Structures are given as structure tokens and as C-alpha cells.
Amino acid sequence: MVILFLFSILKKQPSNAAIYYPRPLSKRHPITFPPFSLRRFIPSFSWIPRAFRVTEDEILQTNGLDALVVIRLFKFGINFFTVCSSVGLLILLPINFGGQPASSDSYRSMDSCTISNIKTGSNMLWVHFMCLWFISLYGLHLLYREYSEILVKRIQQVRNLRHRPDQFTTLVREIPVCGEHKARGCCVDHFFSKHHPYSYHSYKMLYDGKDIEDLSKQARYVYEKVQGLRKKCEGKKHGKESDECRDDLLKITGLEEKLEELS
Structure with missing residues (x-):
């Protein structure tokens, strides 16, 4: 009961979202919490009936197969030990308790409830044997059914x-330049098409992030310079300013060509 109390309180705290809601967070689903009030620190058990109404298909879709296997494992334990307890309490316990007369020394001890209370050579030992076989076969049946359904x-x-x-991707480093086409990607395509024609699908070149970052900075610098020249040209309208604007337009054209090369 204490564990249920703590669970119902802690799961309502936003700071514990990463513990109680990892899968929705990984999928970037929004999670709403009640506003800060005394209600967040009061245990609630309304989630228990809803938990019993959840179907296996819903568990499989929302939490995956591993979570479903764990729940099925608990159900397996409940089913198996319920039958074992019923057989022990309804069949074996009365037989063990009545195995010796009331005057026996073991009548008042716990041994009177075990198989040791049955006389040697008694036919009641066959009941134990049959119950053991029944429980073993029932357990094997449950295991086979669980395995088949999970499979x-x-x-x-x-x-x-x-x-x-991305699950079937191979990362290749130190790719040589193709002598025919002067490109590295061409060399990758030729190699895998020749040696792995049935499993090869496509390739994608990845470059060092530093080079891409430098190119991005250069492109940003050129773009800002183009924007500055355009604003400067818009402010010039007559005479000498018109000639300067013409020069700026030529510079803008050259910078735009450079920007296209960088992009």
C-alpha cells in the first residue's frame, strides 16, 4: 500500500517525467501535469481500474513488446500459483492433516500439514504423485501457450x-578518389555494386562537420554583405551616387555567384 501511495504521488510530479513517461517523451508527445497545488501531493487510485481495462494491443502499441512480455510474465505467475495454491489447500492439505491419528506427536506441529505426516506405504502418497504430475503438466502447458502467443x-x-x-548501414572511412571520375562517391558505388550487388542499395557521402561549418560561416558572411550593399544602393538615387550604386550592383552580382557556389 505504501508503494502505491508513493507511486501515485511521484508520477504526478513534473520533475519525474523522465522516469514515468520515457516513451512519450522520446516520441515528443506532450505530457500535461496538474497545476501546483495540494492535489499533486494527495494519493489517488483512479489509475488502478484504468490499468485493468488496458488491452494487450494497446500495451503493444504504446509501450512495445518488452513491456507486454513482462506483464504476461506476471499473469503467468498468477495463473500458475493460483492453481498450485488451490491444489495444495483443497486436496493436499486435508490429506496431509489426516494422515496420522490425533494422538500423534506431530499433530500439533507444522509437520501435520506436510507429506511427512502420511504413513509410509500409504496409498495417499499416490495423490501427491498425481498432483505433482498435474502441476508440472499445467505449468508446461502455460509455458507453451505463452511462448506461442508471444512468438x-x-x-x-x-x-x-x-x-x-539506418539499421542496415555500413560506415566506410578513408575512401580513395576514383581515377576515372575524380570523385570519392563514384569509388564507393563501383566497389559495392561489384562485390555486394544484391545487398547494396545506395550511398551517401558524409563530410567533416568542421568543413561544413566553415562553409556555412562563409555563406552567412557573403549573404550579410549582399544585404548590406543592397540597402546601401537603395539609399543612393542621383548623380555620382548612381555610379556608385552601379558598382555596388556589380559587386552584388559577383557575391551572389559566390553564394551559389558555397550553397
């Missing part, structure tokens, strides 16, 4: 997954 759900999940190229 089907796993196959369905694999079929529903979209093909993601």
Missing part, C-alpha cells in the same frame, strides 16, 4: 515495422 506477436511486430535503412 505470434513478435512476428506480427516484425512484419509491421517499416524498413529502416
Whole structure:
């Protein structure tokens, strides 16, 4: 009960969102919390009935197959130990308790509830044997059923997954320049098309981030310079200023060509 109290309180705190809502956060789904008030620190149990109404398909879609397997494991334990407890309490316990006469020394001890209270050679030992076989076969049946159902759900999940190229990507470094086309990408395409024709799909060149950052800074500088010249040219209208504006337009044209090369 204390654990349920703490769970219901902590899950309502925004600072614990990364613990209780990791999957929605990873998918960037908005999570709303009640405003700061005394209500956030009062335990609530309204989530318990809703938790029992959640279907396995909803768990599979929202939390994945691993979460569903864990829940099925708890259900398996409940089903198995419920049957074991029923067999033990309704069948084995009365047989063990009545295995010895009331005058026996073990009548008032815990041994009177165990198999040691049955006489040696008694036919009641066969009841224990049959119950053991029943529980073992029932456990194997539950395991087989759980395995079959989880296997089907796993196959369905694999079929529903979209093909993601990033899961089948190979990173290649130190690529030589193709002597024929003077390009590195051409060398990659020739190599994989020749040696891996059935598994090769496409390639994409990745460059050092520092070079891209330098090019981005140069492009930004040229763009700002073009904008400055345009504003300067708009302020000039007559005479000598018109000639200067013409020179600025030529500079703008050259800078725009350079900007296209950088982009």
C-alpha cells in the first residue's frame, strides 16, 4: 500500500517525467501535469481500474513488446500459483492433516500439514504423485501457450515495422578518389555494386562537420554583405551616387555567384 501511495504521488510530479513517461517523451508527445497545488501531493487510485481495462494491443502499441512480455510474465505467475495454491489447500492439505491419528506427536506441529505426516506405504502418497504430475503438466502447458502467443506477436511486430535503412548501414572511412571520375562517391558505388550487388542499395557521402561549418560561416558572411550593399544602393538615387550604386550592383552580382557556389 505504501508503494502505491508513493507511486501515485511521484508520477504526478513534473520533475519525474523522465522516469514515468520515457516513451512519450522520446516520441515528443506532450505530457500535461496538474497545476501546483495540494492535489499533486494527495494519493489517488483512479489509475488502478484504468490499468485493468488496458488491452494487450494497446500495451503493444504504446509501450512495445518488452513491456507486454513482462506483464504476461506476471499473469503467468498468477495463473500458475493460483492453481498450485488451490491444489495444495483443497486436496493436499486435508490429506496431509489426516494422515496420522490425533494422538500423534506431530499433530500439533507444522509437520501435520506436510507429506511427512502420511504413513509410509500409504496409498495417499499416490495423490501427491498425481498432483505433482498435474502441476508440472499445467505449468508446461502455460509455458507453451505463452511462448506461442508471444512468438505470434513478435512476428506480427516484425512484419509491421517499416524498413529502416539506418539499421542496415555500413560506415566506410578513408575512401580513395576514383581515377576515372575524380570523385570519392563514384569509388564507393563501383566497389559495392561489384562485390555486394544484391545487398547494396545506395550511398551517401558524409563530410567533416568542421568543413561544413566553415562553409556555412562563409555563406552567412557573403549573404550579410549582399544585404548590406543592397540597402546601401537603395539609399543612393542621383548623380555620382548612381555610379556608385552601379558598382555596388556589380559587386552584388559577383557575391551572389559566390553564394551559389558555397550553397
